[in-house]
Amino acid sequence: MFSFLAGQRPQWRRALGASRRLTLFTLLAGLLTTLTVVAPSASAADGQIVGLAGKCVDVAWADSTNGTPVQLHDCTGNNAQLWSNPGDGTLRALGKCLDVVDMSTADGAGVQLWDCTGNPNQQWVVTSARDIVNPAADKCLDVRDKNSANGTRLQIWTCTGASNQKWTAPAAGGSNTSGFVVSESQFNQMFPSRNSFYSYSGLVQALSSYPGFATTGSDTVKKREAAAFLANVDHETGHLVFVVEQNTANYSHYCDWSQSYGCPAGQSAYYGRGPIQLSWNFNYKAAGDALGIDLLHNPSLVQTNSAVAWRTGLWFWNTSTGAGTMTAHNAMVNDKGFGQTIRTINGSLECDGKNPGQVESRVTAYRNFTAILGVSPGSNLYC
Structure with missing residues (x-):
């Protein structure tokens, strides 16, 4: 895994499923100018x-x-x-x-x-x-x-x-029939310039893989967890713009031949993809085994199938402790605060004062998203 605003994580984190790629933040500004706003389908x-x-x-x-x-x-x-x-x-x-x-x-x-x-x-x-x-x-x-x-x-x-x-205003158009605490109109509001690959329908399909995600605890806890996941994803992908790692020079680096199963899809097939940028052959295998999808032999599914891509992000969120001591899911449902999700995802490079600008970027997105969902962000926002 990687952050667009961070350097590559050390390889020792690979057993935790959290190796990540180099940033190319300078690409973001150029690509954002080419994107169109995704309009919601709901009526006003x-x-x-x-x-x-x-x-x-x-x-x-x-x-x-x-x-x-x-x-x-x-x-x-x-x-x-x-x-x-x-x-x-x-x-x-x-x-x-x-x-x-x-x-x-x-x-x-x-x-x-x-x-x-x-x-x-x-x-x-x-x-x-x-x-x-x-x-x-x-x-x-x-x-x-x-x-x-x-x-x-x-x-x-x-x-x-x-x-x-204080105002009495028209409600947002359309109704939320997905069962997810984030409606499609709210999702579009969070990511007005997103890549169309990251579809709301793909995310909703992926939720079945981890039924406890954003369904555990009070309505406030559910909405905070959804906002926390989406805020970290926002930071990791440049506002849901990037589907694959932009630095192609890194592609050949993500094959660990010491693994008994090797790299059947090829030396350069396991680069970062998806909302939390799955990378390395061992992470593709671990995610695929957990999800019942052969990602070791078919890693390209993460960049061609929206629901598969979202599932890999939810896999990391719900199962990996990364550089922290708990999964991001457990951090939110047990009221440990958004800061613990940052520690899990990229704590070795961002937390404890190592990169406050990146932490602030995540916290800002989280505050914006909880506001959209109509809940307070809670405490312990920083790591």
């Missing part, structure tokens, strides 16, 4: 967004021009107050998106109407606590100065739980 839910003093989120002058301020106003029922929540993380009116001005993350940044771009400043989470959160800024939609007068500009501000940050 439409309605007013009602907040302070029973007033509505309103597009000033019902003007759909880019940059038109969004304000508080008496509810009139006109189209300037009709918002859709299509399930892709956006809130839309008059055919455009609710947008934080200049992609700012600062307290007091105004919100406006703008062409939908898929950028983080147009992503919003309607939580069960009635906050409307922009995860990129980790701030709430807020009525400026708690002023309920018509025309008061809306902004983002640090979430306080005050009445000027």
Whole structure:
């Protein structure tokens, strides 16, 4: 296994199923620019967004021009107050998106109407606590100065739980019939620029291999575990962009001929693949044996079959202690905290102050994903 933001792990970890590949972080920016946003299939839910003093989120002058301020106003029922929540993380009116001005993350940044771009400043989470959160800024939609007068500009501000940050908004379009605690629309919201190979349906199919995953404990624990797995996967694959290891020069390094079964698929066949980048012949064999799939002879299944790829990620999550003392699954269901999942996955290179930037990247994703699922992240987030 490997992290896109980390160096190769030492070979001694191979018995734990956690050898990983070199990073090529510089490739990420170039590849991300070529990707398209994956649109959810769910239909939008439409309605007013009602907040302070029973007033509505309103597009000033019902003007759909880019940059038109969004304000508080008496509810009139006109189209300037009709918002859709299509399930892709956006809130839309008059055919455009609710947008934080200049992609700012600062307290007091105004919100406006703008062409939908898929950028983080147009992503919003309607939580069960009635906050409307922009995860990129980790701030709430807020009525400026708690002023309920018509025309008061809306902004983002640090979430306080005050009445000027509470809203009744349309629910996300579509229903969750998968049984997974993460709906398809939430999954799309988490990974708006993902590689289409990493499909939601593939993930849902894979869940049957580890029925205890994200089904153990309270609803909060279930959602935290799902968010933790997806946050680590997000970091490992550059936001679910990379399916295979990008450094082809490493491919021939992952065959351990000391194993009795050798490398039947070839010297260079066991490079990193999938959401936690399965690598080395012994890891392909161990994962395949656990899943009932002959991955030793057919390693390419991990890059051609979405459900198989997700299954290998869940195999590591649920069975390997890696550089830690517990599996990532046990860390989450036993309330040991997200930090222990980082230690399991890449603790030898990241934890105990070795690479705080990588740890912060994982924690940021986890906080964003728990916000999308409407739960708190819990304690012990760092390793």
